[in-house]
Amino acid sequence: MEKIDSLFPNFSDEEKSLVSEAYSIAEKALEGELRGNGVPFIDHPIKVAKIACDEIGLGADCVCAVFLHEASRFNPEVDITGSGRFGKDILKMVEGLKKIATIKPKDTRLEADNYKKLIVSYSTDPRVTVLKLADRLEVMRSLDLFSKASRERKQLETLMLYIPLAHQLGLYNMKSEMEDIYFRFSEPEQYRAITNRLKATERDRQMITTQFIEPLKTTLSDAGIKYKLKARTKSAFSIWKKMQKQKVDFDGVYDVFAIRFIIDCEDDRELEHALCWKVFGFVTETYESDTNRLRDWISNPKPNGYESLHITVKNAVGAYLEVQIRTKRMDEMAESGLASHWSYKGIKRESALDDWLTAVRYSLEHGKSAPLSPPDSEGEDELPVPPSSDVFVFTPSGELKKLPKGATVLDFAFCIHSGLGSKCTGARINGKAVSIKEELHTGDVVDIMTSKNQKPNQDWLNWVVTSKAKSRIKHEMKEEEYKKAAEGKELLERRLKNWKLEFPDDMMHDMMKKLKYSSVISFLADLGNEKIDINDIKAFILNQNNGAKPENAEKAEESVNKKWTEHKTGDDILVISTKDVKGIDYRMALCCNPVYGDDVFGFVTRSEGIKIHRMTCPNAARLLDKYPYRIQKVRWAENPSTGDFQCTLRILAEMEHSVLADIMSVISNFKASIRSFTVNEDRRNGWYDISARILVPSNMELDKVISQIGILKQIIKVKRV
Numbered sequence: 001m002e003k004i005d006s007l008f009p010n011f012s013d014e015e016k017s018l019v020s021e022a023y024s025i026a027e028k029a030l031e032g033e034l035r036g037n038g039v040p041f042i043d044h045p046i047k048v049a050k051i052a053c054d055e056i057g058l059g060a061d062c063v064c065a066v067f068l069h070e071a072s073r074f075n076p077e078v079d080i081t082g083s084g085r086f087g088k089d090i091l092k093m094v095e096g097l098k099k100i101a102t103i104k105p106k107d108t109r110l111e112a113d114n115y116k117k118l119i120v121s122y123s124t125d126p127r128v129t130v131l132k133l134a135d136r137l138e139v140m141r142s143l144d145l146f147s148k149a150s151r152e153r154k155q156l157e158t159l160m161l162y163i164p165l166a167h168q169l170g171l172y173n174m175k176s177e178m179e180d181i182y183f184r185f186s187e188p189e190q191y192r193a194i195t196n197r198l199k200a201t202e203r204d205r206q207m208i209t210t211q212f213i214e215p216l217k218t219t220l221s222d223a224g225i226k227y228k229l230k231a232r233t234k235s236a237f238s239i240w241k242k243m244q245k246q247k248v249d250f251d252g253v254y255d256v257f258a259i260r261f262i263i264d265c266e267d268d269r270e271l272e273h274a275l276c277w278k279v280f281g282f283v284t285e286t287y288e289s290d291t292n293r294l295r296d297w298i299s300n301p302k303p304n305g306y307e308s309l310h311i312t313v314k315n316a317v318g319a320y321l322e323v324q325i326r327t328k329r330m331d332e333m334a335e336s337g338l339a340s341h342w343s344y345k346g347i348k349r350e351s352a353l354d355d356w357l358t359a360v361r362y363s364l365e366h367g368k369s370a371p372l373s374p375p376d377s378e379g380e381d382e383l384p385v386p387p388s389s390d391v392f393v394f395t396p397s398g399e400l401k402k403l404p405k406g407a408t409v410l411d412f413a414f415c416i417h418s419g420l421g422s423k424c425t426g427a428r429i430n431g432k433a434v435s436i437k438e439e440l441h442t443g444d445v446v447d448i449m450t451s452k453n454q455k456p457n458q459d460w461l462n463w464v465v466t467s468k469a470k471s472r473i474k475h476e477m478k479e480e481e482y483k484k485a486a487e488g489k490e491l492l493e494r495r496l497k498n499w500k501l502e503f504p505d506d507m508m509h510d511m512m513k514k515l516k517y518s519s520v521i522s523f524l525a526d527l528g529n530e531k532i533d534i535n536d537i538k539a540f541i542l543n544q545n546n547g548a549k550p551e552n553a554e555k556a557e558e559s560v561n562k563k564w565t566e567h568k569t570g571d572d573i574l575v576i577s578t579k580d581v582k583g584i585d586y587r588m589a590l591c592c593n594p595v596y597g598d599d600v601f602g603f604v605t606r607s608e609g610i611k612i613h614r615m616t617c618p619n620a621a622r623l624l625d626k627y628p629y630r631i632q633k634v635r636w637a638e639n640p641s642t643g644d645f646q647c648t649l650r651i652l653a654e655m656e657h658s659v660l661a662d663i664m665s666v667i668s669n670f671k672a673s674i675r676s677f678t679v680n681e682d683r684r685n686g687w688y689d690i691s692a693r694i695l696v697p698s699n700m701e702l703d704k705v706i707s708q709i710g711i712l713k714q715i716i717k718v719k720r721v
Helices: 002-007 013-029 043-056 060-074 088-102 112-122 126-141 148-169 172-186 188-200 202-222 236-246 269-286 328-345 351-366 409-416 418-422 458-463 467-499 505-514 520-528 534-545 620-626 657-668 699-710
Strands: 227-233 257-263 288-296 309-314 320-327 390-394 400-404 424-429 432-434 446-450 586-588 600-604 610-614 645-654 673-682 687-696 715-720
Touching: 002 013, 002 043, 013 060, 043 060, 043 126, 043 172, 060 088, 060 126, 088 126, 126 148, 126 172, 148 172, 172 188, 172 236, 188 202, 188 236, 188 620, 202 227, 202 257, 202 269, 257 269, 257 328, 269 309, 269 320, 320 328, 400 409, 409 418, 409 424, 409 446, 409 467, 418 424, 418 467, 458 467, 467 520, 467 534, 467 645, 467 687, 505 520, 505 534, 600 620, 610 620, 645 657, 645 699, 657 673, 657 687, 657 699, 687 699, 699 715
Parallel strands: 257 320, 586 610
Antiparallel strands: 227 257, 288 309, 309 320, 390 400, 424 432, 424 446, 600 610, 645 687, 645 715, 673 687
């Protein structure tokens, strides 16, 4: 009971007693079960229950349902009725959660709408759906505990299923947090860049907020209005989506944050509305407003219960700010959604709840989400869209594999293992036998069939889309060609010895030219495959020896001399202009090697002056968090310097020798020079792992180099490190 007191201090003694009994049942049923980090599994339902209680506002009955559900999930024989104290509502929620737990995303072929419909159909009590979302939020917060494959599966499920569901239920805090966690794991560099920019500009936002409220303080105080001012910053995921949608950088997103008035008053609708409009009047009298951007969700609340006034104003320096005006009750509703309000207030039936459930069910049935768009979106933010360029399929054991759209059975086989791909003869997709060129679709369960006599051929290249499959097929075909070439060479040498004839290299090249062969290997391989008659070679030799003049073609050899230019490096090439820090040394940080034009900041060191870091530097978040007082704003000079900046590219490419020359050729085509070029062979995956250290004058030139390398046919991936 002491543990329950500390976990849920706001519950009544009767509620604590009920929760304690449910917790004891779960603790006994989960004894010996561990999470990925070795912590007892009971830690999971405890954290889910805390989310439900503290962050959403659900009551003791919901907390009991969480513990009883986890107990019965691991031990179906456990008696969850206990002493008979758990009422019908609790047992109904447990039953709903149990049904939802039996649904596997692959059972519905990861069709998000079907999955959401199943969840809602099993949730006769709307709190069941909310509890399921609380469970998923705890899983996302603990992603580090899972294996890579399991982590990727949970990320995909969250993007396709749970984020849209939280959106449609109006649980915006949960939605935003799940989006940011998904973003952090799926796009770590972009996430780091945006969050570091938010940290770096936090003081600026605080200053803008202080300057904004200053001329309003006296007016609001004289009117007797009690309020709290909060700066609401857009989530990293939302900022990134807007950057992608509008094709702008961070500075091009103008509504990164909004200023929110939260008015403290009694829960009287008439009084609340009057006070909100009074504050609205004070704001628009003080600042120039854009009436086209007025959003009145007080007179006409959204179906999910959202109420607020939104207006965009121009501050003293001419910058546009979004201002939101609401009461404390409205803010609680906006933060946690109608479900928590309904449960927390203990209201069993309420027309607003019925409207909310009707809207949710309608939107799920008809695929429409407009009536439930997020409060801060003003109709412009859209639901997360599942990646259309990828398909997600499963092995028979349930392991998730991601492949590009258009991928076939062959692609899947090579994705599993190169040896499996080389021997693939077909597959069973969802139990049905198909050929190796059958295209895959998201949710397919694929079981590969093989034969030891199977070998790749040229046609296979027309039936695959992944670089790995193409690379391995070419490699296998090349190996087979070398094997046949060895057989052809051995046959030729044996016959020449019997004929007592010679077949010198220049004569061989003449015959190859006549037969239109560009490679000795392919010529000898076709001889080994009997595509070339050995007697034709004998006739050609005799014809040449009898005086027939060989075709003498002028062979002009072109040698391409690449000029490797070494540029001088040193302090004179730094083109950073730092305001108010003249006379202080500054240099580029070696941990991230900034290039002219990168988004950067300065860090004042104790002995080495100012070090310039990229916003995406792995050390940036730590420096911005721990030493904000040592952060120095810096900017690049208007014109780039004549010197060059060093950076490193990591390139994955198919194992073809020509690709190395192609990469060097691309680099030499731009204002860039190579300092080092390291190639490691990854024979298991069939690619080169290349590290190229180059000098470039600016990030624009670097982007050109990366872009042109990326479009080379053999390139799998290229990125700056």
